[in-house]
Amino acid sequence: xxxxxxxxxxxxxxxxxxxxxxxxxxxxxxxxxxxxxxxxxxxxxxxxxxxxxxxxxxxxxxxxxxxxxxxxxxxxxxxxxxxxxxxxxxxxxxxxxxxxxxxxxxxxxxxxxxxxxxxxxxxxxxxxxxxxxxxxxxxxxxxxxxxxxxxxxxxxxxxxxxxxxxxxxxxxxxxxxxxxxxxxxxxxxxxxxxxxxxxxxxxxxxxxxxxxxxxxxxxxxxxxxxxxxxxxxxxxxxx
Amino acid sequence: xxxxxxxxxxxxxxxxxxxxxxxxxxxxxxxxxxxxxxxxxxxxxxxxxxxxxxxxxxxxxxxxxxxxxxxxxxxxxxxxxxxxxxxxxxxxxxxxxxxxxxxxxxxxxxxxxxxxxxxxxxxxxxxxxxxxxxxxxxxxxxxxxxxxxxxxxxxxxxxxxxxxxxxxxxxxxxxxxxxxxxxxxxxxxxxxxxxxxxxxxxxxxxxxxxxxxxxxxxxxxxxxxxxxxxxxxxxxxxx
Amino acid sequence: xxxxxxxxxxxxxxxxxxxxxxxxxxxxxxxxxxxxxxxxxxxxxxxxxxxxxxxxxxxxxxxxxxxxxxxxxxxxxxxxxxxxxxxxxxxxxxxxxxxxxxxxxxxxxxxxxxxxxxxxxxxxxxxxxxxxxxxxxxxxxxxxxxxxxxxxxxxxxxxxxxxxxxxxxxxxxxxxxxxxxxxxxxxxxxxxxxxxxxxxxxxxxxxxxxxxxxxxxxxxxxxxxxxxxxxxxxxxxxx
Amino acid sequence: xxxxxxxxxxxxxxxxxxxxxxxxxxxxxxxxxxxxxxxxxxxxxxxxxxxxxxxxxxxxxxxxxxxxxxxxxxxxxxxxxxxxxxxxxxxxxxxxxxxxxxxxxxxxxxxxxxxxxxxxxxxxxxxxxxxxxxxxxxxxxxxxxxxxxxxxxxxxxxxxxxxxxxxxxxxxxxxxxxxxxxxxxxxxxxxxxxxxxxxxxxxxxxxxxxxxxxxxxxxxxxxxxxxxxxxxxxxxxxx
Numbered sequence: 001x002x003x004x005x006x007x008x009x010x011x012x013x014x015x016x017x018x019x020x021x022x023x024x025x026x027x028x029x030x031x032x033x034x035x036x037x038x039x040x041x042x043x044x045x046x047x048x049x050x051x052x053x054x055x056x057x058x059x060x061x062x063x064x065x066x067x068x069x070x071x072x073x074x075x076x077x078x079x080x081x082x083x084x085x086x087x088x089x090x091x092x093x094x095x096x097x098x099x100x101x102x103x104x105x106x107x108x109x110x111x112x113x114x115x116x117x118x119x120x121x122x123x124x125x126x127x128x129x130x131x132x133x134x135x136x137x138x139x140x141x142x143x144x145x146x147x148x149x150x151x152x153x154x155x156x157x158x159x160x161x162x163x164x165x166x167x168x169x170x171x172x173x174x175x176x177x178x179x180x181x182x183x184x185x186x187x188x189x190x191x192x193x194x195x196x197x198x199x200x201x202x203x204x205x206x207x208x209x210x211x212x213x214x215x216x217x218x219x220x221x222x223x224x225x226x227x228x229x230x231x232x233x234x235x236x237x238x239x
Numbered sequence: 240x241x242x243x244x245x246x247x248x249x250x251x252x253x254x255x256x257x258x259x260x261x262x263x264x265x266x267x268x269x270x271x272x273x274x275x276x277x278x279x280x281x282x283x284x285x286x287x288x289x290x291x292x293x294x295x296x297x298x299x300x301x302x303x304x305x306x307x308x309x310x311x312x313x314x315x316x317x318x319x320x321x322x323x324x325x326x327x328x329x330x331x332x333x334x335x336x337x338x339x340x341x342x343x344x345x346x347x348x349x350x351x352x353x354x355x356x357x358x359x360x361x362x363x364x365x366x367x368x369x370x371x372x373x374x375x376x377x378x379x380x381x382x383x384x385x386x387x388x389x390x391x392x393x394x395x396x397x398x399x400x401x402x403x404x405x406x407x408x409x410x411x412x413x414x415x416x417x418x419x420x421x422x423x424x425x426x427x428x429x430x431x432x433x434x435x436x437x438x439x440x441x442x443x444x445x446x447x448x449x450x451x452x453x454x455x456x457x458x459x460x461x462x463x464x465x466x467x468x469x470x471x472x473x474x475x476x477x478x
Numbered sequence: 479x480x481x482x483x484x485x486x487x488x489x490x491x492x493x494x495x496x497x498x499x500x501x502x503x504x505x506x507x508x509x510x511x512x513x514x515x516x517x518x519x520x521x522x523x524x525x526x527x528x529x530x531x532x533x534x535x536x537x538x539x540x541x542x543x544x545x546x547x548x549x550x551x552x553x554x555x556x557x558x559x560x561x562x563x564x565x566x567x568x569x570x571x572x573x574x575x576x577x578x579x580x581x582x583x584x585x586x587x588x589x590x591x592x593x594x595x596x597x598x599x600x601x602x603x604x605x606x607x608x609x610x611x612x613x614x615x616x617x618x619x620x621x622x623x624x625x626x627x628x629x630x631x632x633x634x635x636x637x638x639x640x641x642x643x644x645x646x647x648x649x650x651x652x653x654x655x656x657x658x659x660x661x662x663x664x665x666x667x668x669x670x671x672x673x674x675x676x677x678x679x680x681x682x683x684x685x686x687x688x689x690x691x692x693x694x695x696x697x698x699x700x701x702x703x704x705x706x707x708x709x710x711x712x713x714x715x716x717x
Numbered sequence: 718x719x720x721x722x723x724x725x726x727x728x729x730x731x732x733x734x735x736x737x738x739x740x741x742x743x744x745x746x747x748x749x750x751x752x753x754x755x756x757x758x759x760x761x762x763x764x765x766x767x768x769x770x771x772x773x774x775x776x777x778x779x780x781x782x783x784x785x786x787x788x789x790x791x792x793x794x795x796x797x798x799x800x801x802x803x804x805x806x807x808x809x810x811x812x813x814x815x816x817x818x819x820x821x822x823x824x825x826x827x828x829x830x831x832x833x834x835x836x837x838x839x840x841x842x843x844x845x846x847x848x849x850x851x852x853x854x855x856x857x858x859x860x861x862x863x864x865x866x867x868x869x870x871x872x873x874x875x876x877x878x879x880x881x882x883x884x885x886x887x888x889x890x891x892x893x894x895x896x897x898x899x900x901x902x903x904x905x906x907x908x909x910x911x912x913x914x915x916x917x918x919x920x921x922x923x924x925x926x927x928x929x930x931x932x933x934x935x936x937x938x939x940x941x942x943x944x945x946x947x948x949x950x951x952x953x954x955x956x
Contacts, residue, residue, distance in 0.1 A: 137456040234743075505834065553950050
């Protein structure tokens, strides 16, 4: 069986999403990539979480061709593989329909950086894609979903570019969030924090419709407190 | 004992509603129909869920006449049987007072199709009936509740017709949702998803009062991804 | 030990409030009355729920004089005893600071009868008292809280009278709800439903600021479906 | 091992925050002070709560110099120690990013005293600091966070002074709440109540944008019911 450890990590990331209340039934999926072998491990489609085992994970190449596994992979596979090809430093992708982040996506609004909880994880607003065109929806839709994310981060849709390592999440307009990280554990963790941040942003807007975002200084201070060579949070970086 | 398997499925659907937090105390009911025998299995009225057993289920004919069972059937029985008579392809009906779907019903508003979570299950907005007239309320009220649902789906109340197989739920104005499906499992599943979709619609409106619904293309893409002969979600359709 | 069974019922009602998430720490209390003996059983003040036993309950007369018990009774005792003296047909009183009902009380707004869930339990809006005067607050405050409730139901504060048996709950302005019933079980049950109804009313207003209440016909239909000699809900009335 | 009992109390306070849903992952910290020895016990940074043991707690002096412990202390240590130096009567400090209190902090708004639940614990609105200046953020940021709290309570930022014993909590603008108390138990308890009070204040504003605060009389009545020599709540004050 290929990639035994990565399968376990991907399964564990999927289960973390369930434990934290981010997925209802089978509405979510996580994957991880082995960059050396160019292989992706992803959850199968529509299988109950409580029976999922590492051997159920599906292994594909970076273009979604199945390399190992008898189950059908997550229907969002083509978005995952596109993100792996385009964002070369990420190691895992998570997709959920978590309530508050999805509500921002449905409203077509980014999640503003209202506070330090946000700044600890996302170095600026979490962006939202442009709506997919009818042509994109009618074509290779799942692939096009990935293209919309990439277009948003590269500024190809007319918006300001965003660094996918500094802001490891994107809302797909009318759909839901995609989140990533260095490892499957990190991607799931980021997805859980995204939902918490979205909840608080929703409440903040409810209290003050024109609430301002944190200053650039506060954004810098908190983001670099947890990231990069000068990080001071936790018990030291193993990597 | 008649319809042993259907009793178990109906009981299980009732319990799923409890597990998912859709019912408080005894505020909900599920039923299933055996089309060959023309018999309905429904939860008894006002019995605690934690003591419910398959033998407590009540069996009636399609007009609500009790065929087997010593307990009084759910007080909403006449709505269930009317839906079985009028929507001939449905196999089960669920009624809850779940918080967010009921809030839309109380506001007299349909649940807009704001995103793909919605489109995966409901091929357009979840409609709301017209308010019941005083005559209907003062007459065969429970039966009239069913008539209001049928009138809404057939467009008899002046609204646009809706296909009950494509949108397996209706909000009864000032009351709460009724949901259906091919099986008791499906109906309960749809009721759980309806509540999740209602929560997100509520949040979406909270973020953007005039939020737009998904495009027809996105609605088609997601709905037919999970339904019909070209469905690509999950591990294949057993039926 | 006096009133063994009533002590157990009152304890159980207190615990039901905890199980249903209506009380945080010790923010709540339930009591019951024995009309024949003219004695009240009430929770002691500020004791953790997880160590409460029937023998901890305090027994007082209808004017709050302790008849049995070594612990100090709930600090809201004088409100309970006043309600027993003034509303002669009630058998139990519950007080909580449950989130949504308390929010209506804090806003000084009644809970409108927006739907059938409400109508099944409360035959009209759940009223809110007038704010207590400085003199009342500075005087026998807990007693005055009861007087404000009574004044509201009798229409003594200029509002329309309400029948305490038909609407078994009142919001005290700037404070929280008091709820009652025939038995301790009923009073706790009504408090749980009140919170559910308050949640849905909050959402309904969020969706439609000027949402209308249910018609008088629907109010009648649902209320009398569960109450009175013609009730059709459940498995028959033991009383 | 120094301060065995205080370590246990501080650990227990940290765990209470988790049990009550106030902290996600490691987003929170509690500390306690031994005034006689001038030593602070604080949670280590970024360690999972489910493996925390008393011996993991870090002991520092009142200026944050580590006296005992091999783990890195909470990254918020300098805020805690400043509060101990400036508010000489407090015995413990808690910091969380609890959802509703943090949302008020993000909106830059105090939590109004809308009801008696609030008044039982906080003798007036829970204040919010002024936003930190770029210089403060770029300097000794964690220390400056404490200075902003002290400035707010002393009225040094142009606002009205507040007594830190009467209002044992402060919202740091764009960040989250800091809460304190006489003991670690009290500080955690106050943090839990603060979140409950923030939830209800949010709902109250949602129902009535211009809702008024409780009267001075009601604030006095409820606050002094639970505090000071004339307190009448509970079973008597051990201290």
